[in-house]
Amino acid sequence: MPQQRLSQHELFSAAAESLARHGWELKRISQGIGYFSNANGRSPAGRLHVTEDAAIFWSHRGDADLGEPWVGTFKDGMLKFYAPERAFRQQRDVACPMVTASLLSETRVEHDFERIESIWSKLALKPAPAEHRHFVKGAPSPERALKNEGFGVCASGPYAGAVAVPMFQWEDGRARIGGIQMLLPAENQEFGTDKTMIRGSKLEKAFAIVPLIAADDVPNWFAQARDSKARVVLCEGVMTALAVHQSGAGLAVACFSSNNLVSVAKLLREQLPDNPIVIAADNDIALTRDGKLKSQAVLKACEAAREANAHVAFMGRSRPVGADARDIFTSEGPEAVRRWMDAAAAPEAVRERFEKLIEKRRTELGVER
Incomplete structure (x- = not known):
């Protein structure tokens, strides 16, 4: 029986946990975007965005180096990493305390x-x-x-x-x-x-x-x-x-x-x-x-x-x-x-x-x- 798709909340949590294993710490979430820091700088240069189909991560410093299930590609002059939703389905029970559905676009804040x-x-x-x-x-x-x-x-x-x-x-x-x-x-x-x-x-x-x-x-x-x-x-x-x-x-x-x-x-x-x-x-x-x-x-x-x-x-x-x-x-x-x-x-x-x-x-x- 096929596994049920992850909700946006679940996908974000699982992706954040994966990024933590690669040295990226979630600092805050604003309008559905996660801001991450690593050891290379004080400011949160990393960004995580999730869609229905995938998690997308990039660093404005260009210092992201992620392994499976992430795949890197240069887009618009920037190295971005993609991981399909299905790659995280085994992590359905992962919980990141900072990640709540109210902060993600399932309940979007009004755009300014x-x-x-x-x-x-x-x-x-x-x-x-x-x-x-x-x-x-x-x-x-x-x-x-x-x-x-x-x-x-x-x-x-x-x-x-x-x-x-x-x-x-x-x-x-x-x-x-x-x-x-x-x-x-x-x-x-x-x-x-x-x-x-x-x-x-x-x-x-x-x-x-x-x-x-x-x-x-x-x-x-x-x-x-x-x-x-x-x-x-x-x-x-x-x-x-x-x-x-x-x-x-x-x-x-x-x-x-x-x-x-x-x-x-x-x-x-x-x-x-x-x-x-x-x-x-x-x-x-x-x-x-x-x-x-x-x-x-x-x-x-x-x-x-x-x-x-x-x-x-x-x-x-x-x-x-x-x-x-x-x-x-x-x-x-x-x-x-x-x-x-x-x-x-x-x-x-x-x-x-x-x-x-x-x-x-x-x-x-x-x-x-």
Whole structure:
């Protein structure tokens, strides 16, 4: 008889116990996120978040080194560790005194939209320079760089020079700013990433319309998209979405993380019942030495497409590991992005192709599934 799935409370407790065995001590919980410290520093650099399917852990210092059942993968410039819910089912009775269901998202605290919206309204933004890191990254020449279309950078303060992106949440027929992503002008050497979010941002279900629009304009954007019946392309990254837009491949939406693909794809389908939708999958086909997937992004894209009656654009071995639409744009030009979108296929076909590719890569590594 199959074991019953863990509740979010049980999964968080079991994951926290596992992290304790690896030297990470739980210090506090805020809005469903666990903050952990280890011997490398006084501040709680570790973060634990749980979903229905997995526990996710990362350290802003980049000093996490976890064994089974955790699998590490580089995502958005940061090493993150994932462990599936089923790996912790034998630990159902683990109890962490600090971990109570009331602190987790089974009983979510109300998100502080007013605070985030106030911060956004007070940002002193000026036009982002054409040579900003996030426009020119990977471009062999200025002609292949992305063009600034309405993006602004912070003129002063702790995020001076960073491109500010509003992270929308859809509630009761309108969009609200639930977070702000900062695309930094240079890689943060301490954290090893060139992206961050301001404190209190809500990542789950977040999305952005690219080029950027105001929250009040999102309902009208949906209405115009419905009328046009144009293709809509859902990407993970904001600059990936900008590359899709500037290639003319479709109306572009970003969801900030592969974990948001399903929820945002479903939102798009609810709002745009007749538009063709394509999920632009990052080419995350990397494996660990023992043949495990480093990222579930392609599988998440297929799941999102199934849920939203959409297609998936998947590269496979035709392009480098980790490549996305922006890489195609900078290396091959806008026509190549359009061709890639035109070649999008049903999720079942993409998953079959993906699984065959992964099995072939495992064979080449000499490992079994």
